[in-house]
Amino acid sequence: MHKKFNIGIFDSGVGGLSLVNKIKQKLPKENIIYFADKANGFYGTKTEREIKELCKLYAEFLHENQCKIILIASSSAACAALPYLQEKFDFPVxxxxxxxxxxxxxETKNNHISILTSPFTAFKKVYEDEIKKYSLDIKYETITVSPLSNLVENGWNNFLDNEIILKKSLKNISLDSDTIILxxxxxxxxxxDIKKNLKNKNIxxxxxQWIKxxxxxxYKMNLLNDQEKSGRLEFFVNKDLDKFKKVSENYLKNSIDVYQIF
Incomplete structure (x- = not known):
């Protein structure tokens, strides 16, 4: 595997763009291929078997396009398929x-954590199980915030009522919780926007965490790209190319090339 190979990212939509931004800031020499599974909507509403099948297909696509590592940006996809993909493939996922x-x-000072996530991730209790591996003294709560996903996916600032919906989605967070996991x-x-509504809480x-x-x-695999120029960005979708391009450019604050596949 070559250092100049790509970092592959896949998500059900635009969510993983936050990771793209972070990589370009911290590891600007890395090449990135991003795949958005727009045809299948939000993974949080699918079965575990469906998610595994989709993840396998897209991991194969990214690896065939010279990706040296794959990041599953969707928490729903990760909790359903990460162990499966790590066992199936010989490259890091x-x-x-x-x-x-x-x-x-x-970060927590009072051992009380709130987790904002999708219905599927909440149902699987993966965060709760992971917390118990490290400590049995932590209080935690899982809060589903599904109404926010549609707003973000279609351009957060395009909705005049986004702040109202955000406040409603966050209202069930315990006052005692001092640390919030996105x-x-x-x-x-x-x-x-979340920080403005949750002052004095750790976000x-x-x-x-991804970038670390x-x-x-x-670094451990000696695969950090050491090319002199900045890395390239390639985006692929399987539906709604024009819409994805427009929304993504707003989040990335840059023009991008997007290609239709599958």
Whole structure:
């Protein structure tokens, strides 16, 4: 495997763009291929078997396009398929959940954590199970925030009522909780808005945890790209190309090329 090979990212939509931004800031020489599974909507509403089949297909696509490592940006996809993909393939496949938990446990001062995530991830109790591996003294709560996903996916600032819906989605967070995990990738794209509504609470952004794990893995495998020029970006979707391009350019604050596949 070559250092100049790509970092592959896949998500059900635009959520993983927060990770793209972080990689371009911290590892600007890396080449990135991003695949958005727009044809299948949000993974949080699918069965585990359906998610595994989709993840296998897209991991194969990314690897065939010279990806040296694959990041599953969707927490629903990661909790359903990460162990399966790690066992099936001989290249590194990373998910966000473990690193999010480690960061939250370091930040909390009163051992009370809230996790904002999708219905599927909440149902699977993967965050709860991961917390118990590290501590039995932590209080935690999982809060589903599904109404926010549609707003982010279609352009957060396009909705005049986004702040109202955000407040409603966050109202069930315990006052005692001092640390909030953004347990779905798309929440990173509206982190600043969430922070305004959750003052004096620690916010665990998965993009921040991703970049640490990504750097550590590439460094250990001697796969950090050392080319002189900045890395390239390629985007692929299987539906709604024009809409994805428009929304993504707003989040990335840059023009991008997007290609239709599948």
């Amino acid at each position: 990373l998910g966000p959940i473990e690193e999010n938990i480690k960061a939250a446990l370091k 347990g779905s990738s798309y929440l990173s794209l509206i982190k600043d 665990i952004d998965p993009a921040d 794990d990504l750097y550590k893995t590439l």
